[in-house]
Amino acid sequence: ETGVTQTPRHLVMGMTNKKSLKCEQHLGHNAMYWYKQSAKKPLELMFVYNFKEQTENNSVPSRFSPECPNSSHLFLHLHTLQPEDSALYLCASSQGLGMGEQFFGPGTRLTVL
Amino acid sequence: GENVEQHPSTLSVQEGDSAVIKCTYSDSASNYFPWYKQELGKGPQLIIDIRSNVGEKKDQRIAVTLNKTAKHFSLHITETQPEDSAVYFCAASGNAGGTSYGKLTFGQGTILTVHP
Numbered sequence: 001e002t003g004v005t006q007t008p009r010h011l012v013m014g015m016t017n018k019k020s021l022k023c024e025q026h027l028g029h030n031a032m033y034w035y036k037q038s039a040k041k042p043l044e045l046m047f048v049y050n051f052k053e054q055t056e057n058n059s060v061p062s063r064f065s066p067e068c069p070n071s072s073h074l075f076l077h078l079h080t081l082q083p084e085d086s087a088l089y090l091c092a093s094s095q096g097l098g099m100g101e102q103f104f105g106p107g108t109r110l111t112v113l
Numbered sequence: 114g115e116n117v118e119q120h121p122s123t124l125s126v127q128e129g130d131s132a133v134i135k136c137t138y139s140d141s142a143s144n145y146f147p148w149y150k151q152e153l154g155k156g157p158q159l160i161i162d163i164r165s166n167v168g169e170k171k172d173q174r175i176a177v178t179l180n181k182t183a184k185h186f187s188l189h190i191t192e193t194q195p196e197d198s199a200v201y202f203c204a205a206s207g208n209a210g211g212t213s214y215g216k217l218t219f220g221q222g223t224i225l226t227v228h229p
Contacts, residue, residue, distance in 0.1 A: 002158065031215070042117070043157070043202065043219040056216060090156050098206065098215035101147065104156030 023091030119220025
C-alpha cells in the first residue's frame with residue numbers, strides 16, 4: 001500500500017445526484033492532488049493543494065468542488081455531473097509542492113448514468 | 114504549458130527481452146522526469162525518476178536516460194518478466210517559479226505485455 005487511501009472505490013451516480021470522494025494520506029505530506037484518468041487519455045491534473053491552500057485549478061468545471069480541511073484529507077464534491085465525467089479519479093500526495101515523488105491512491109471508479 | 118508525448122502506446126515482448134519506452138517534452142524548463150507503473154486496479158507507482166543534472170540512472174533491471182538537448186527521455190527494462198506487464202507513464206515537471214512547478218504532466222501511457 002502507498003499510504004494514500006480513497007473511498008469509495010466504485011461509485012455510480014445519476015446526473016442529478018450529489019456525492020463526494022474522499023482521500024486520506026498517512027504519510028505526513030503537505031501537498032495533495034486530484035487527477036482524472038480517462039480511457040486513452042493521459043492523467044489530467046485537476047486540483048493542487050499545498051498546506052491546505054489551493055494552488056492550482058486546471059480549468060475544472062464548477063460541478064467539481066474540492067475541499068481540503070487539513071493536510072491529511074482531501075475531498076472532491078460532485079454535483080450535476082455529465083456522462084463524460086465517468087473516469088477513474090486519483091488522489092496523490094507529496095512531501096511538498098514540487099518535492100519529488102507523488103504517491104497515488106488506488107482511485108475511485110466513477111460512472112455517471 | 115508542458116506537453117509530453119509517449120511512444121509506443123502498446124509494446125509486446127517475450128520474457129527475457131528488453132523493453133524501451135520513449136518520451137519527449139516541450140518545456141525546456143522541466144527538470145524532473147519520473148516514470149510510473151500502473152497495475153490493474155491500482156494507482157500509478159513510481160519506479161524510477163531522474164533530474165536534469167543527470168544523464169542516466171539505473172536501478173537493477175530498470176534504467177532511465179535523459180537527453181536535455183533533444184528534450185527526450187527513455188525507460189529501459191532489461192530481462193523482462195511477466196510481472197512487468199502493466200501500463201507505464203512518463204511525466205515531467207519544472208522549476209520553482211515556472212508555470213509547471215510542482216505539476217506533473219503525464220504522457221499517454223504504454224501498455225507493456227511480457228509473454229512467458
